[in-house]
Amino acid sequence: MxxxxxxxxxxxxxxxxxxxxxxxxxxxxxxxxxxxxxxxxxxxxxxxxxxxxxxxxxxxxxxxxxxxxxxxxxxxxxxxxxxxxxxxxxxxxxxxxxxxxxxxxxxxxxxxxxSKLSKHSMHYLLLVSPGPSSSPQNNNDNDDDENDPHPQDSIPPLPPTSSNPDTAAPLSPQELAFLHAHQSLLAKHYASSFLSSFPPQLRRLDDNAGGTSMVQAPETKEVVFVRCLVDGVRVVVPAADAGEDDIYATAMRVGDVAVVRWEGVRDAWGGGRWRFYNTF
Known part of the structure; x- marks a missing residue:
């Protein structure tokens, strides 16, 4: 047989x-x-x-x-x-x-x-959240204890689950539940350990005062090995500033292996035009 x-x-x-x-x-x-x-x-x-x-x-x-x-x-x-x-x-x-x-x-x-969800839990919660969480400035007007913000206040709600199983959602329903529970436990731990002694305006986990965000996002400039699956795929170098234009590298042919930044081939990979080999 x-x-x-x-x-x-x-x-x-x-x-x-x-x-x-x-x-x-x-x-x-x-x-x-x-x-x-x-x-x-x-x-x-x-x-x-x-x-x-x-x-x-x-x-x-x-x-x-x-x-x-x-x-x-x-x-x-x-x-x-x-x-x-x-x-x-x-x-x-x-x-x-x-x-x-x-x-x-x-x-x-x-x-x-x-592992990625645990490392960047707040980033992905904000990414899949149906709307922005309450602004920290709304909680800074009063200094009463009952109105003081807590780390839990900065955790956005879970989005509604999609009824279409073919929808390319960022997370599965099980991952969403894990992500929200993980970040809630982490916020309570931070609050009982040290954040409760901070001023109210410094207790939020998604604080972006002064133009500096406290939310750590994944690194998109890392180098990856990819193999081209179709003709005419160009590597995109995103503009550093909003006023600049993206830079497009030479078009790749079928079978070519390139060492590029992930941000340059992310959209092409989503369209099935690149295949991964490995990463540094």
Whole structure:
């Protein structure tokens, strides 16, 4: 029995559909490499992850059924099981190996995303917030204790979850819940540790007084290795000032490998015109 036939036994019958295992695994691997390659959190691929987790669930059920049938003490064909299914152990081994490969990609992907969320939690809360949080100047007019701002006051509310699973939202619903809970606990810890002794106007975690923001954003000028997938892709160097124009580098050809800043290929990567190799 061929290995592809074994894997296809737990896959969808039509391998030419966009939901096929081979295509989804390739997309998952590419997204995993891209997520590891940049410090910025990439949009959550809801459709891809839903199909992947559903396939993992079905594959686990198939492995459990095969393992149970091979070790059933009440089966009348136990003695002849090895003759009727000489490839049963091999089939179980291949399915378990393929399952472990997918589980490793999913675990590594989630760990990298959670690490980014923990490092830049306030930045992503402000990014996905439906509206700006209350201004610190609104809380600085009164010096009464009951009107003093607290770190928790600067945490924006959670946005409404989208009913469309194909929407390329920045975060998944589980990541949104984790992000809000993490930042709330962090704000309470800061308040009890040292922020309560600060003046009221200095207690907010999203303070931007004096033109300096206290919110740390991911670094977009880091260097990445990318491979061009289509003709005519140009690297963009964003303007340093608002009055300047963006600079466009020479167009790349299919197969060219470039070492560029992430901010210069971010839009092209979103359109599927670049593939990641690695990062410094």
């Amino acid at each position: 061929d290995i592809d036939d074994i894997l296809a036994s737990v896959d969808q019958p039509d391998a030419s559909t966009p939901q096929s295992t081979a295509l989804d695994h390739q997309l998952l691997t590419r997204f995993w490499i891209a997520e590891r390659g940049v410090s910025e959190l990439l949009p959550w691929p809801a459709g891809l992850m839903d199909r992947t987790m559903e396939r993992v669930r079905r594959q686990i059920e198939s492995i459990e059924d095969l393992a149970a049938s091979s070790s059933d003490p009440y089966s009348t064909a136990t003695n002849s099981n090895s003759n009727n299914n000489p490839t049963l152990n091999l089939k179980l081994s291949i399915l378990q190996t393929d399952l472990s490969r997918t589980q490793y990609l999913v675990r590594s992907l989630l760990r990298h995303r959670l």
